[in-house]
Amino acid sequence: MPANQFARLPAIILSAILGAVIYYSVEISPLDFWIQDSLYDFGEKTWLIDRHSFWPKLILYQLIKIPLVVVGTGALVLFLHTFYRTRYKRNRGIFLYLFMCMAVVPLTVSSLKYVTNTYCPWDICRYGGEQPYVKVLASYPSDYSPTDGAARCFPAGHASGGFALLAFFFIVRGWCRKLLALGCALGIGWTMGIYQMMKGAHFFSHTLATMILAWILCQAIFYLLTTIVDSRQKPRVDPGKS
Secondary structure, eight states: OOOOGGGSHHHHHHHHHHHHHHHHHHHHSSHHHHHHHHHEETTTTEESSOTTOHHHHIIIIIITHHHHHHHHHHHHHHHHHTTTOGGGGGGHHHHHHHHHHHHHHHHHHHHHHHHHOBOOGGGBGGGTOSBOOOOTTOOOOTTOOOOTTTOBOOSOSTTHHHHGGGHHHHHSOSHHHHHHHHHHHHHHHHHHHHHHHHTTSOOHHHHHHHHHHHHHHHHHHHHHHHHHHHHHHSOOOOGGGO
């Protein structure tokens, strides 16, 4: 695994602090409503993109996932291949890292949906739904009980696969390649996230939280793997020769 200054412990802590500040600033602002209001027709009670519209759903929800699955699966296959072809052994850590990011980021985001207890924009009363708007992790009114299994819209799950591609930023060399990797990952992640926003499935802050979380997870996984590799490569001292 190549050394990376962006995946050291101080950098991870800084990312967590900055991420929390940025997210909280958006959470307490009216930005979510400003954006969603511009995507919703209050007269017709419709979103800019209908959730059942065939072509947007096919391209931006189904087909766009295929390359992400290929990247994750390909990384796993290449990682296993290094045990049979020793000449690829030096890249074993990179393949494992890439596979872990492509798996851990979406799984973490999906798991968080079960504890954040947050509805989608299309669920709340403001946009024709039946549920009250409550901020992430905030308490619902005492006389209200959320519908079981329905309040699972935070963070944004669909975009998590795209943002998992941030892993490439940590494994490519050279600033041009790093910026290209960063731009591609953010471009794909936000394309998937904006599609969900345009059909009322997520607020802007939901996708922002997924992006921040994906970045921190990619940092943390890289740090964890390099720490393990470094500890295994340290020469052992024979007590009898000391």
